[in-house]
Amino acid sequence: FGSIDGDNAAAMRYTESRMTRIVSEMLRDVDKDTVDWVPNFDETLKEPSVLPTVIPTLLINGSEGIAVGMATKIPPHNLSEVVDGLVAFIDNPDISTEELMTHIPGPDFPTGAFILGVDGLKEAYLTGKGKITVRARAFVETTRQGREHIVVSELPYQVNKASLIEKIADLVRDKKIDGISDIRDESDKEGIRIVIETKRDAVPDVILNQLYKHTQLQDTFGIIMLALVNGVPRVMSLKEALQHFVDFRHEVVVRRTEYDLKQAEDKAHILEGLKIALDNIDEVIAIIRGSKDPTQAKEGLMNSFDLSERQAQAILDMRLQRLTGLEVEKVVEEYKATIQLIAHLKGILESRARRMEIIKNELLEIKDLYGDDRRTEIIPFSGDFSIEDMIAQEDMVITITHQGYIKRTPVSTYRSQRRGGRGIQGATSREEDFVEHLFIANTHDYILFFTDRGKCYWQKVYDLPQGGRATRGRAVVNLIGCEPGEHVEAFVNVNEFDDQHYIVMATRQGIVKKTVLSAYGHPRRGGIYAIDIRENDRLIEAKITNGDSDILLGTKEGKSIRFSENDIRPSGRKTMGVKGITLSSPSDEVVGMLVVKREGTILVATEKGYGKRTDLVQYRTQSRGGKGILTMRTTEKTGKLVAIMEVVDSDDLVVITDTGVLMRQPVSDIRTIGRVTQGVRLVRLDEGASIASISRVVKDDQQQASENPTGEQLSLNEGDPGEA
Structure with missing residues (x-):
């Protein structure tokens, strides 16, 4: 929240925000009893205890917070990669963490940059805790005059750009880093661009190494994958996090299907009553015309055709245009379609394989709509990475x-x-x-x-x-x-x-x-x-x-x-x-x-x-x-x-x-x-x-x-x- 230059976030009193299209996927099926509802802060309304999101937001958005005796710091990930990992997990629940990492190689930070090494990632994904090194994307650029300077185009996640520039200036002023003649921020709406001018006799690669060592151009990110599971805080491995999301989506699909089945059965019940009425339209009209009030008409219909109260009420509410031949055919076709829908929904509830296929297809649909390319580049190697690898x-x-x-x-x-x-x-x-x-x-x-x-x-x-x-x-x-x-x-x-x-x-x-x-x-x-x-x-x-x-x-x-x-x-x-x-x-x-x-x-x-x-x-x-x-x-x-x-x-x-x-x-x-x-x-x-x-x-x-x-x-x- 806030900006990369350290600007504060909006005050809590500003409750409105403009949301993007992907947010609607977090609210999909919220009206189908897919999640539990709880009273809001003053118990005047009810709100969902959790959103029935199709998007694995915990991994994609990440999370960070601290409480008494515990803290969480889950890095953001790439949507396409997480979906691929979920699909691989659904296809093979016994998949190993190493195999999962071929689909989800590591975090994908919105600011890009580099992740150095995979040892910390493996530890975090296996145990739920680990530490990774994140390094800015920087390169040496030669000007038309033949001078060389360092250009930083991507920063490590959560690094304050303004504070970083101030820190570099302090190091130069205190003579802890020599060879820098000027530093300026040329960032604009196109992206980040920090230019570090070097002196004529300086070696840019050496200066860059010193900056990695003494500033947040190279930083560590401690991963703690702690989240609430059924109200209990737990540190999870990558596989466990995917398992809990699949379980959550499975519960949403089951509750949504049960809701749709109930709605379909109610509709079929009404259509069945309308069909009976249309098949006996003359007698129905006679009963209605012979009744002194709607209550008597309803009771007459219920007794004559063995209808339920809801069916009888639906017949009384039916418009006269439904008596035309075309409308009669529509009711019959709608009834048949509803019966087929009921059979389909029951088939979903009876087959876990079909439910998992639905979850997988919905995830792939999200990937097709909103998936993007990875921004953070992972440089795999064993041990500590340093500028020596490039010298x-x-x-x-x-x-x-x-x-x-x-x-x-x-x-x-x-x-x-x-x-x-x-x-x-x-x-x-x-x-x-x-x-x-x-x-x-x-x-x-x-x-x-x-x-x-x-x-x-x-x-x-x-x-x-x-x-x-x-x-x-x-x-x-x-x-x-x-x-x-x-x-x-x-x-x-x-x-x-x-x-x-x-x-x-x-x-x-x-x-x-x-x-x-x-x-x-x-x-x-x-x-x-x-x-x-x-x-x-x-x-x-x-x-x-x-x-x-x-x-x-x-x-x-x-x-x-x-x-x-x-x-x-x-x-x-x-x-x-x-x-x-x-x-x-x-x-x-x-x-x-x-x-x-x-x-x-x-x-x-x-x-x-x-x-x-x-x-x-x-x-x-x-x-x-x-x-x-x-x-x-x-x-x-x-x-x-x-x-x-x-x-x-x-x-x-x-x-x-x-x-x-x-x-x-x-x-x-x-x-x-x-x-x-x-x-x-x-x-x-x-x-x-x-x-x-x-x-x-x-x-x-x-x-x-x-x-x-x-x-x-x-x-x-x-x-x-x-x-x-």
Whole structure:
């Protein structure tokens, strides 16, 4: 009641309304004693206790209400489909709910939209209770100017359009949804049209997914099929609801037939008396003329021809024109027709099969007169539906700058260069910002964000802003909503949260911690705690492990330690962890942690562009918490250690400077030497420049890159550097 924009319904004092033709079908045969009549509110009149409707209004119109201790919420259905279901039930009373759902697949809302999935429908139709997901019909439209915007043409049932638009505007104003530049309502008498303008660099499918998540563009509808059955509230399955309607129609047909039979028998009785009178017309006239009043005439007719009082009265009421020969024949024919009608009606009362056939034919007649096409489209699938089903799985390069800007870019963006080259621009450097992290992830993966304060946030890859190689991206803090002063330090690519993998973390002061991966599968808007951090400490790395790996820590002063992951006892999220390495001096700190998974070499690099590779076997396994061994001799010439990673000859190395210059070179060009050495020059830096980040690239092996759960490995196809 009311309107889709929230206008109030008419006041209760307005009792008149204009009804459509179909309403007459609800009143059909109401005058034939088909239903019981009860006193009205002030007992001055009587009204039918229920309408003898031919239309299954409870399912077609739906119903909603609440009382003490119970509530009902029956969705509307399509008339044609309900009739088909009733006909199928009449033909086969033992039909299963699954078979009924081939005729009645689900609700049909007047506002159209989509119903996502059939599991909730099956539950509701089997048990009488269930929950379904309803999603607006929306599509991306391209304007003549080449701009894209989202158009919503159908809304979920009972969603207030005005409130929906206001909610979207609030989300944009509060920066919970980015990428929307304008929203307007272009709805008219032709239908609903809500236009959502998107910004030039926005991805409409991602925005639409956010709108489904945060607004009533996607809503749930809880089905409770509760109705009064013989005055008793009952929750019914679909089959039970159809059964009760068929029983109701059967009772109406029986009472209507009994009423028609009584009327036909009364008519036959009168016609039989008229026929007797016409056969003896002269004697009848004589009796009437010889009587002093109508009462005497009536008694004379009753005594002379053995008539009932009603028959005698009908003869006295007969007009003289009935005495003509033609009228006499009409009476005879009418009498014969009435006798045939009586036989027909008795046959209906004696045969249930004939009564069910009548019910079925009347339903099919209603379908032919008023049936229409389904408006709500049902999308069948198992499980939860999301925008992921419409987003292609694609590997993306995730780029994060030092100042916390993130973006995703297709992998075909870089080309390989020889060692010592100047490189190409990997990202736009603004206000001395530079790219600090690169890794690859699938569009359907999760990215876990670990901050220096030990909190964890996550985001879907397809929700990240997409941009070219030279674009800056969007601030991570706006995506995940971390606290002021909090910095994201580690990023982990996760495909599925399970109990077979773990998150291993390391802090600047050498603390390590291990927690089962599934503990991070239920994030909150404000993030969740991953590790309890001391006041003077900060989280520097987090990686996924299989529970049986070796952990290698490297420090700024050139020390390292390798120990078994089994030395770290798994603990809950809000715990501090245990000591991984004892630092050699107060100024020393951990700069990197890696999970040893391959028989490769360990690469270390310093801030002034020096580095080397060392065989993994030279890093012997030690006990957790020791001081470690020397991994590189650091001097003023080399600078402090900035990176440590495991590589193989087939890898490429991406070196990123603090000015945003990116260089890619084969790892095989870097010489393998001993641990206690200074290393060789990896990259020739400009005056005052230093290395900000180094990432490993697997050459020509995208599949291997996408399967690396640590997010450290990167696979990039060769691309034209001029495309940026």
